[in-house]
Amino acid sequence: MKTPTDLKNVSRRDFLKYTGVASTGLVLGMAVPTQTVWAATESKSNELNLFVSIEQDSTVNIVCHRSEMGQGIRTGIPQIVAEELCADWSKVNVVQGLANAAYGSQNTDGSRSIRNFYTAMRQMGASARTMLESAGAKFWKVSVDKVYAENGFVVNKTTNQKLSFGYLAELASKIPAPNLDKLTFKKPENFNIIGKPVPIVDLPKMVNGTTEFGQDVLVEGMVYASIERSPVIGAKVKSVYKDDALKVKGVIDIVVMPEQSFPVVFKPLNGVAVIATNTWAALKGRKALKVEWDLGENKKHDSEQYLAELSNSIVTKGKVVRKVGDAYQALEQAKHKISGTYTVPYLVHAPMEPPAATAVVNDDGCEIWACTQAPQGAQQTVAGVLGLKPEQVKVNITLLGGGFGRKSKHDFSAEAAILAKHTAKPVKVIWSREDDIKSGYYHSISVQHYEAGLTDSKSVSAWIQRTAFPSIIWTFNDQVNEPSDMELGLGFGDMPFxxxxxxxxxxQAPAHLRIGWLRSVCNIQHGFALGSFVDEVAIKSGKSTQQMWLELLGEDKKLDVKTQGFDYKNYDMPIEDYPIDIARLKNVLNLVVEKANVNQATLENEAWGISVHRSFLSYVAVATKVSVIDGQVKVLEMVNVIDAGRIINPDRVKSQMEGAMIFGLSIALMGQIDVKNGTVVQSNYHDYPILRMHQSPEIQSFIVESDELAAGVGEPGVPPVAASLCNAIFKASGKRIRDLPINKHFRV
Structure with missing residues (x-):
């Protein structure tokens, strides 16, 4: 397991540099593990420093270097530190860290914040506690074993006297940080903060509207920009008629954005920006623009036709990813055969807050305010487009009104920086809902094909599965035209049978849109196809879906798919720390059947469906109950069980699972982006709907108590949803859905 190798004191100047918060007492920092950004074309190792400072009034400032988008990480990271520090949680002040290479990876996606930083945060808290206890011992002139920290105080065991953290802060700051091997940690049974349902620290401000999201940023003297972006990926501006736009009151400039080339990476799309003194003028001026485009080759792209082409090719042999035995021969000899092809259309993130960034550029560099999931990436991208060094770009991280992976792309920050440099004014770039949906990074359109052979006794003797979808890697390298091993490790090559x-x-599947990661990434299509096909095989064999899953999973073991030829990345974590644990998969499956009473008789036209999936190192099972009457599907209940190892905040885990159920239902029921003549058809929630209140079922979430290493939470709930829903629909109606979304087949 990756662990930190060094603890060191850092200067108060560095604390200010990284956080912007002053401190009058103890300031300490530490080195923590280098991190890998799994979606990048190459990995870079960075040292990360997280800091604790204690004010004289005993306020404990704890820095969170990750981005808050509703998942609660600005609470979870400090909970870990505060636990080992023995702090009084009511006196904890959470400080948002700025973008800085010293932090290592700040890329807040991949459901990895807790699993990557749990140990390091405990070490940071324990180190601070040790320094405070040493200060207390020095004050009382006793050995350090005669004192202990508790709830914001250091206590003298002999006299029961107490000294507050604030009182000891200055003295503690002069004590060298202890070596890692000298640290002691609390036993889990003594935790007071970890594992407790602590309300998120931003909740009061979220409720009263005093938070700052990317769209809220105001900078003195700023102007506003709305950009008419290329309707087809790769399209270039041929000509612009500006006169009508310049006549709009408040419009002060029209700017043709710098022409970009492939690969798209995180560069802004080609386009024309309207700069105005207010948002309304910028939007109105943009509508008055007349832009002529050279649309390029991608103008021929039609998603319906493309999906048909992939579906036709997927039934033929492909490139081998993982192999055991001779599946083709076994299928030929099988007594019974079954096959199915499953499709998922393009999808888009559609968070409640569209992207927004504000930039100021001067002789010293650039300052950005952005609702970004990846502040260091924004820093690097902005530095690149401006010709600056990364350290010349300061990135302030606002709260995010949803992210789902969209806001880990930096094109909108780059747009603001380019326009701020051009205008020599602070510029806020506003993305409308239409911009977000029509000019985003899209979840891949995809096709999966499955075949199975059964023996006389209806056990599975052969299994063949194929997948095809445009790769995320194409975004970084436009020569790539097939799924990467990283993507295949998201529910396909790592299938646990x-x-x-x-x-x-x-x-192969060449790309025609900007492809990006969306909540649970390729597990979306792979979880849907695998969970659906298991259900179909179960019906063919005359067994329950639960029984079929258990048979296919086999004996309890730690499965190593690398021995079967697949180069499994395991979410960039050591397989010995996070194995594919069949027992845990079976446990969540059996628990969801039990908790939902799946085997209990239902009313006519009602039924339960189930599925289970391992992703982001966690294990999730979902049971969905539906009614299907007169061609309309109504989702009645959902029950989910998650085993994510050590849980920091169960309230946030349940919230994330509830959100995952709603997110997964939105995708399964209605999620579809169509492309005609290379252009996205959908534009807003009226034609790219998300789940509404009347469509939302009763949701129950259950957490498996575990001492296993902490795993992902934000994304793992999504993959089993579509399969559990479609399996329920089949049992209630007799109609099998293999092509999402469901509203192509039923009213929802």
Whole structure:
């Protein structure tokens, strides 16, 4: 397991540099593990420093270097530190860290904040506590074993005298940080903060409206920009008629954005920006623009036609990804055969807050305010477009009104920086809802094909699965035209079955849109297809879906798919720390059947469906109950069980699981982006709907108590949803849905 290797005191100047918060007492920092950004084309190791400062009034400032988008990380990270520090939680002040290479990865996606930083945060808290206890011992002139920290005080065991953290802060700041091997940690049974349902620290401000999101930023003297972006990826501006736009009151400039080339990476799309003194003028001026485009080759792209082409090719042999035995021969000899092809359309993030960034550029560099999931990435991208060094770019992280992966792309920050430099004024770039949906980074359109052979006794003797979808890697390298091993490790090559004859293959699929990661990424299509096909095989064999899952999973074991030829990345974590644990998968499956009473009789036209999936190192099972009457699907209940190892804040875990159920239902029921003539058809929530209150079912979430290493929470709930829902619909109506979304087949 990755662990920190050094603890060191840092200067108060550095604390100010990284956080912007002053301190009058103890300031300490530490080195923590280097991190890998799994979606990048190459990995870079960075040292990360997180800091604790204590004020004289005993306020404990704890820095959170991750981005808050409703998942609660600005509470979870400080909870870990405060636990080992033995702090009084009521006196904790959470400080948002700025973008800085010293932090290592700040990329807040991949459901990895807790799993990557749990140990390091405990070490940071324990180190601070040790320094405070040493200060207390020095004050009383006793050995350090005669004192202990508790709830914001250091206590003298002999006299029961107490000294507050604030009182000891200055003295403690002069004590060298202890070596890691000298630290002691609290036992889990003594935790007072970790594992408790602590309300999120931003909740009061969220409720009263005093928080600052990216769209809220105001800078003195700023102007506003709305950008008409290329309707087709790769399209270039041929000409612009500006006169009508310049006549709009408040419009002060029209700017043709610098022409970009492939690969798209996080560069802004080609386009024309309207600069105005207010948002309304910028939007109105943009509508008055007349832009002529050279649309390029991608103008031919049609998503319906493309999906048909992929569906036709997927039934043929592909490139081998993982192999056990001879699946083709076993399938040929099988007594019974079954096959199915499953499709998922393009999807888009559609968070409640569209992207927004504000920039100021001067002789010293650039300052950005952005609702970004990846502040260091924004820093690097902005530095690149301005020709600056990264340290010349200061990135302030606002709260995010949802992210789902969209706000880990930095094009909107780059747009603001380019325009701020051009105008020599502070510029806020506003993305409308239409901009967000029509000019985003899209979840890949995809096709999956499955075939299975059954013996006389209806056990599975052969299993073949294929997948095809445009790769995220194309965004970084436009020569890539097939799924990468990283993406195949998201629910495909790592499928957890023990079958004597098993084959996983991939097909080529060139990209025609900007492809990006969306909540749970390729697990969306792979979880849907796998969970649906298991249900179909169960019906073919005359067994329950639960029984079929258990048979396919086989004996309890730690599965190593690398021995079967697949180069599994395991979410960039050591397989010995986070194995594919069949027992844990089976446990959540059995628990969800029990908690939902899946096997209990239902009313006519009602039924339960189930599915289970391992992703982001966590194990999630979902049971969904539906009614299907007169061609309309109504989701009645959902029950989910998650095993994510050590839980920091169960309230946030349940909230994330509830959100995942709603997110997954939105995708399954209604999620679809269509492309005609290279242009996205949908534009707003009226034609790219998300789940409404009347469509939302009763949701129950259960957490498996575990001492296993902490795993992901934000994304793992999504993948089993679509399969559990479609399986329920089949049992209630007799109609099998293999092509999402469901509203193509039923009213929802």
């Amino acid at each position: 023990t079958i004597d004859n098993l084959l996983c293959e991939k097909h």
